[in-house]
Amino acid sequence: MTDLLSLAYPWVKALHIMAVMSWMAGLFYLPRLYVYHAERGQNGQEPVRSFEIMEYKLLRMIMNPAMIVTWLAGLALVFTPGIVDWSSIWPWTKAACVIAMSGFHGWLSVQRKALLAGKGVSGRSYRLANEVPTLLMVVIVLSVVVKF
Template structure:
């Protein structure tokens, strides 16, 4: 098994990077859709329905699969011999960042349901929350590249 993981390492790493890019795009864009939904969605039935469709498709068809592939490929990378030294700090900070991203993803899914029920946050609050994935991304990238 470990020989297979080592042989597949470059492909697994490429798949992981592509999945993370897709996941991050969704994590950046969905809160922006929530801002528009919260601020402009009340101007009639058509904008609300359009926002609901875009939010649902982004989450279900792009973000959820991208998150799953990111996790599966990431775990395969972690299991590849010689890739991660758990005595260093960086794997732990990256893991914390990934768990934070996953929490944010689930929070967004909950907010979509709240918006559907008419109980979402204000546009300003969604703008503020939209900064969280940027901070987590910086933590993750610095952890992996600088390896502090």
Template sequence: MSDWLALIYPYAKAFHVMAVISWMAGLFYLPRLFVYHAERGRTPEPAESFAIMEAKLLRLIMNPAMIATWLSGLSLVLTPGIVDWSMAWPWTKAACVLAMTGFHMWCAGQRRLLEAGKGHPGRRYRLMNEVPTLLMVGIVVSVIVKF
């Protein structure tokens, strides 16, 4: 199995980068939609439009991208000789990826709340919009610096 993983490693890495870009784009945009939904979606027509955009972004882009990120990332991690588990960087990256996945799930829950008319004020979503950026910084620094 390890020979097969080593053979596909460059392709898995390229696919992983593309999946991460897609997932991050959604994680950056969905909370921004929540801000608009919370602040401008007080009447039925705009609220319905925001709900449709949020649901499609989550279902058609973010969920598949997250799954692709995880599957390709796990194939990279399982390739022998790629990750030195005695260093701190794989553990900090893993913690940030788990937190990113948790944030994704939080966003999915917020989408349902907003659709039901029970979401938070726009200010909270503005603050939460910074979470993926902070996690991305942690991931990129971990992987590039390899401390």
């Protein structure tokens, strides 16, 4: 099995990068949709149903599959011999941030349901939340590339 992982490494790494890019695009865009939904959709300026459809499709058809592929490919990379030195700090910081990113993804799912029920947080709160994936991404990339 480890030989197979070693042979597939460049392909799995490429798949992982593509999945991460897709997931991150959704993590950046969904809170922005929530801002519009919270600020414009609730007072009748724009059709709420349009926001609901966009949010649903982004979360269920793009972000969820991308997160799952990110995790599966990432775990395959972790189990590839010689790739991760667990005595270093960087894999632990990356792992913590990926778990936090997944938690943020879950929070976004909960917020979609809250918005549907008319109980979402303010547009300002969603604007602030929009910075979370950026901060986590910075730590993840620095962890993996610089290996601090």
